[in-house]
Amino acid sequence: MISGAIPSSFCKLRSLQLLDLSRNNLNGSITDCLVNGSNTNMTGLSITNLSLRNNNLSGAFPLLLQKCTRLIFLDLSNNQFSGTLQAWIGEKLLSLSFLRLRSNIFYGHIPVELTKFVNLQYLDLAYNNISGSIPRSISNCTGMAQTRGNSDNLRYAFNYISGVNDNVLVVYSENFTVLTKGQERLYTGEFIYMVNLDLSCNSLTGAIPADISTLVALKSLNLSWNNFNGKIPANIGALMQVESLDLSHNELSGEIPSSLSALTSLSRLNLSYNNLRGKIPTGNQLQTLEDQASIYIGNPGLCGPPLSLNCSQSKPIPGENHGDACDGNVVSSFIATGSGYVMGLWVVFCTFLFKRRWRVSWYSLCDSLYDRVYVQVAVTWASLRGKK
Numbered sequence: 001m002i003s004g005a006i007p008s009s010f011c012k013l014r015s016l017q018l019l020d021l022s023r024n025n026l027n028g029s030i031t032d033c034l035v036n037g038s039n040t041n042m043t044g045l046s047i048t049n050l051s052l053r054n055n056n057l058s059g060a061f062p063l064l065l066q067k068c069t070r071l072i073f074l075d076l077s078n079n080q081f082s083g084t085l086q087a088w089i090g091e092k093l094l095s096l097s098f099l100r101l102r103s104n105i106f107y108g109h110i111p112v113e114l115t116k117f118v119n120l121q122y123l124d125l126a127y128n129n130i131s132g133s134i135p136r137s138i139s140n141c142t143g144m145a146q147t148r149g150n151s152d153n154l155r156y157a158f159n160y161i162s163g164v165n166d167n168v169l170v171v172y173s174e175n176f177t178v179l180t181k182g183q184e185r186l187y188t189g190e191f192i193y194m195v196n197l198d199l200s201c202n203s204l205t206g207a208i209p210a211d212i213s214t215l216v217a218l219k220s221l222n223l224s225w226n227n228f229n230g231k232i233p234a235n236i237g238a239l240m241q242v243e244s245l246d247l248s249h250n251e252l253s254g255e256i257p258s259s260l261s262a263l264t265s266l267s268r269l270n271l272s273y274n275n276l277r278g279k280i281p282t283g284n285q286l287q288t289l290e291d292q293a294s295i296y297i298g299n300p301g302l303c304g305p306p307l308s309l310n311c312s313q314s315k316p317i318p319g320e321n322h323g324d325a326c327d328g329n330v331v332s333s334f335i336a337t338g339s340g341y342v343m344g345l346w347v348v349f350c351t352f353l354f355k356r357r358w359r360v361s362w363y364s365l366c367d368s369l370y371d372r373v374y375v376q377v378a379v380t381w382a383s384l385r386g387k388k
Contacts, residue, residue, distance in 0.1 A: 006030045006057075011045070011064070018049040022147060024051070029059030030233040047071040053100070054069070056080060061106075061318045066092050077124065084108035087132075089118040102198070108130065110199075115140045124198040133206030134199070144154060144195055144215040198222040200246065204228070208247075213238040220244040224270065227251060232276075237262035244268040248298075256302075261286055269295050277301025279311045337341070 005028035053075045060083040082105035090113030097119045109132035121143035155281040200222045228250040237259025252274040261283025276299040303311040332363035
């Protein structure tokens with residue numbers, strides 16, 4: 001296991017195409033390359049595949065990567081990188097197909113420039129503190145919208161021509177862990193066919209943009225554990241390739257779109273702990289999902305199978321007179337008000353019964369008021385009669 005910091009001499013490896021330093025004990029920042037005076041005129045690096053995951057690296061998003069314009073695969077997950085995601089990421093790294101930044105300390109909004117990655121097919125920002133909303137321009141990520149040919153870029157990042165013999169094609173292959181369908185799965189070469197969007201466990205807000213349904217090549221969509229509100233996009237059923245869909249632990253409301261039943265590839269669904277209501281849609285694929293009750297738990301307004309709540313019991317029956325229910329509310333209101341008056345009088349009566357001084361004072365006050373009123377009325381009456 002390698003420890004310590006990444007040396008600034010890394011910048012001199014101009015022909016390096018693939019670097020995997022994952023699962024080590026590297027620490028510190030990796031931005032020294034750009035502030036080193038001897039490297040300020042560096043034209044760029046040839047690296048296409050960079051993996052630094054599972055280390056203790058820290059600091060802002062590495063400025064060194066501005067010089068890595070050919071980068072296709074970038075994995076900085078499970079480190080301690082912090083700060084905001086800068087706009088230059090989407091302006092300089094236009095070839096990116098795979099970007100995984102999960103389990104760091106990044107914060108701030110998702111920059112709109114990040115949606116300029118036309119080849120991007122795997123974006124994982126989970127377990128950070130990203131806020132704001134999903135940019136509506138997410139539909140620009142055509143790598144997630146093309147159902148064919150979107151893996152060619154990633155395949156190139158894992159194949160390179162040997163420098164010893166230019167006729168030898170070297171294929172780099174490594175076991176790769178991807179979180180999908182609620183569990184970690186181990187992939188080797190086939191992970192290049194994964195089309196994934198994971199923004200879970202952040203502080204994102206606002207509505208889920210309807211344009212997200214244009215990413216028809218997605219196989220996994222995870223927006224759970226955020227603060228999304230509003231309705232689930234009505235055309236969510238357009239994601240025909242999706243196998244795992246997790247929208248749980250948000251503040252989504254309204255009914256579950258009926259188009260959800262059109263997801264014939266779906267094998268895992270989680271809509272739990274939202275504010276959804278209405279009848280749960282039915283469909284052949286939805287009926288095959290495991291542990292169906294847990295999919296909808298935490299949504300008191302939902303009804304119908306697989307839940308025990310019958311929709312006819314939770315909604316008024318059309319054509320039926322529901323005036324009795326309203327009348328019952330009025331009667332209950334009168335009873336509550338009357339009970340309050342009775343209790344108040346009872347308290348006053350008990351007070352006078354056991355407090356003799358209060359009782360005498362009250363009666364004296366009443367007698368005094370009575371005398372004043374009587375005299376005033378008598379004087380007024382006599383005055384009126386005298387005028388006649």
